[in-house]
Amino acid sequence: MTEFLDPPDAAVRGDAPEPEKFKRSIGLVSNFSLGFTYLSPGAGVLSIFALGLATAGPPSIWWFPIVALGQLLVALVFGEVVSQYPITGGVYPWARRLWGKRYAWMAAWIYIAALVVTTTSVVQFAIPFLANLFRIGLSPGSGVVIGLSLLAVAFALNSTGTRTLALVARIGFYCELVGVVGLGVYLLLFERRNSFGVLFDSMGIAADGSYTWAFMLAALVGLWQFYGFEACGDVAEEVKNPERRVPLAMILTIVVGLVAAFIAYAGFILAAPNLQDIIDGNVADPIPEIVRGSAGDLGMTMLLIVAATIFLSAALSQQAALSRLLYSFARDNMLPASRWLSTLHEEVGGSGAVPRNAMIVSCVAPMLITVWLYFKPDSVVAVTAFAVLGIYVCFQMVVLAALRQRIKGWSPGGPWSLGRAGLVVNVLALVYGIAAMVLLAVPGDPTLGFAERWIVLIGLSVVLVVGGSYMVLARPYGSSDAPEDDAIEVANQLRRKQSSASGN
Structure with a gap:
């Protein structure tokens, strides 16, 4: 049972069979830090900066506020759901309680695949920074070794328990703020070489065609950046007072993440001495050159240390989110x-429990894709786009399920609620999500072959076909008697209990 609910409430919510083995050791700051380091504006900016400028120039920065606003709508919907159902696993239990076991099975299957690929993508973007930090010559072989090592270190830290996860998340958060955001502010204040007007200047991109299309193709800059906030809910049974703190942590993750990402991205753009060369694609790894030119070798070394910490924290948070989903x-x-x-093991020190077996899968699966990318090194961008699309599909499955319940008469019963604005926010979140998925699925370069152009949708189709076939043939949902499609009933029971408590 939870620490703040008595047995009737736990039964209403359908909490885990063994939730008492989890220790509620995560407070608001740590929960926010977990989502923030998963979202990781530092890792996002360091990963996508060169691609964003080459695709749409400096105006690509405006995808940050556009996507943040849309994702905030999604987070508000999630907040109402998790407030009623503060259950480990996030997308899976939410979809199950809002729709049903078959629907939830598909949502979780897609989410598992997307999280595995997301973790792999973050590791791939981390490899050049780690190679520079440890003075390792970068080659396909050394890249694989670095990637596998990063995943192994993240697994080792995660295995020690929730306290380590929370500690590393807080360290990653501080590195994001002091390192990346602080560096961005420094560049803006003391090393600015370009005017603020360049943030609205395409600088020759699509000079012979429509810049609107080029700008749309740069949507990945924002769409890659602003997910991860849902990780705050993935560990709900390990959070103190999750009904109120998890929704707040998700909102803070997006708002603070927007400020951090915008400052860092703008700082690198405005401090770049060779901005046109970066936009023309003549500089493969522009951020180290910008930092070295502005802060010298010491500044460069500090950036690499901060980047290594940020990427490790991001990998740790993503493995944790994936392991909790698999466990749930x-x-x-x-x-x-x-x-x-679903076996839980005692943490180091015996203060709680962790799903260590699920963590093994969360580590090994990205390792396998990392090895595969050794043979397909040009597929990193496509792999990243697939990861983002898969996550967004799962998000919108929850948003759609919530809207379905509202139409049936559901009024969220948790202590955190949007009230009458909930329906409008829910509809807007769904519209935004559909638009985002279209942008992710539309192919870019028309000169590529059919498979290369449509690789993102092909990958999603394979996941859907494999998962759907297994679901139909094996009927895994048939062996579970966990509650489903009970949002209205649970909300009404919670309100009756709250009314009874207030009457006493």
């Missing part, structure tokens, strides 16, 4: 080897 999925007997995956 498996404890409802929805996966092969569910008993093994």
